[in-house]
Amino acid sequence: MQTLNVALGERSYPIHVGSGLLTDPRWFAALAPARRAAVVTNTTVGPLYLARLRQTLEALGIACVEIVIPDGEAFKNWETLHRIFDALLTHRCERSTPILALGGGVVGDIAGFAAATYQRGVPFYQVPTTLLAQVDSSVGGKTAINHPLGKNMIGAFYQPGAVIADTDTLGTLPERELKAGMAEVIKYGLIRDAEFFDWLEANMERLLARDDEMLGFAIVRSCANKAQIVAADEREAGVRALLNLGHTFGHAIETGLGYGEWLHGEAVAAGTVLAAEVSARLGLLPREHLERLVALYRRAGLPTRAPDLGTERYLALMGHDKKVQEGKIRFVLLKRIGEAFVSADVPQAVLAQAFAACCGDG
């Protein structure tokens, strides 16, 4: 078991990572003044882990209001959010009633947005059960729902009171989801932690085989990177934007294909290859670095080619990106493995070339 801290002054909070946390009341003791808590989960994770969490909370004298939403990115929308609010109100959840998100990125994002806005904000706890949520989305306070015109367009910065990541839950994670989560793990190596990238190259197969110790290390190292970035730039005025490597292209893929068609991590992998291709074409990233990252994605079972939506459609979709400034799309590009930066000066011709090189069946 390891505990990291996200240093945000009065909004600081711990990230607990380890085995068996879900059944250990200690990690949930911070909720204890509350006599009730609302647990938001989905139809896949609920049957697996909700009873376990409920029992742990009941041991602390906390009764559970259970809110089960459908599984998948396609449901991270208004309709599901309304259902959560209806349930919270029907069960007379109060301003002091904590909301727990038990699940992956979708559950964390939508439950977090509900917590940020129900009665103008209630206590919130992340209990991530997927690799992607444990290494990335549960940390840092980004909450959101999707809009038909753009991913994560409506949301809030709202920090949790704690992140409680029980690595045992990865045992039931579908293969495809494990691989998708690996895209965000690799991201930390690419943007700021070359040593971690080397380690991932040395250990990818053991990670995919779910070696406990390896996964634990990768999760803690990822969270440590994320915690540092978030502490330096909570509301993404600067360095935090680097965490969006591959995400401008990736969000366009997700929105363009329809939410849920590709998993978020898959879209990020293909999107990062596009960002790297742009970087290489601009003479910023040595080709051999591009090849190394493509090779690692392949070993992780991640897509390295984006769907062929066409340059026009990609540009239209990316025009809704949250990093757009004065009509200019700002891209996270790579200088080398371990160093990323933001650029608003990518000529359209270079984008078109990158799409031609990296889209479709190839």
Place this chain on the structure above:
Amino acid sequence: MQTLNVALGERSYPIHVGSGLLTDPRWFAALAPARRAAVVTNTTVGPLYLARLRQTLEALGIACVEIVIPDGEAFKNWETLHRIFDALLTHRCERSTPILALGGGVVGDIAGFAAATYQRGVPFYQVPTTLLAQVDSSVGGKTAINHPLGKNMIGAFYQPGAVIADTDTLGTLPERELKAGMAEVIKYGLIRDAEFFDWLEANMERLLARDDEMLGFAIVRSCANKAQIVAADEREAGVRALLNLGHTFGHAIETGLGYGEWLHGEAVAAGTVLAAEVSARLGLLPREHLERLVALYRRAGLPTRAPDLGTERYLALMGHDKKVQEGKIRFVLLKRIGEAFVSADVPQAVLAQAFAACCGDG
């Protein structure tokens, strides 16, 4: 012209109050790095003041995206919020594009919530055009929409960059709205400013006759009270709850009758009489203070009797109040004119007596 400050550290902002502010680019200069701004207004205020504001912004080189919503509390809901998001996305408003609320409390609350959540938060400016918005709702960062089960149930604390209150706009305010705004003015006298209450007793008729100097004084004094309370307790952990005097009953009236049937200020007036009646019945408030406040509401043309919804229905509606803690409704009560406090110990029998005494045509 007077400028007050809401002291909230890095979230501090000015409140400008005076005549002719809408046409003076100085007060909007803080927006100037932006080349575009989205102005949310309604079908009543838009035709009166949108052109004026547009011209002022254009003088600063800022183009206007105009978003006009229907007028009234009944439209402070999901549907209207969606329309605002659709418009922001369709016009490709960016994370740096400010949103201005030009209108009364409904426009300010919903535009503020849109600003708090569009792309996880964009710059926001309040340009209140009603007395109620100028003295109360535009200051302090409370934003929200209504839910069929409870008023202001979904929202966020999100401070504006400035409040720009042009008192000239009160010239076109319907009589009924002016009176409704007076309920929130009187509230400051009741909860913490007995001297102001005396002044209101001495000057109510001149205020209702829209004497410029009188109104200006009342607005500045109200904002000064509000700014002090908000600075002391931004997120309503303590003293800020006193601003809800009459609001627990008032919100029940608004929700129970259907949003928009009574104006918010009207419901607050009748709700405050209920709170005062409860206070008197508990032996906390001298009867002569209750009579003074009823008399002042009457002179202000405000209702002093609540609709007869029945005790059962009132209790059910108030059970959704944001101040409920562990199932107990917390009421703001009065000790005397100028001093309020929060109590969770109001026996149901006393509530029933107060409803019997203060509801219906009497």
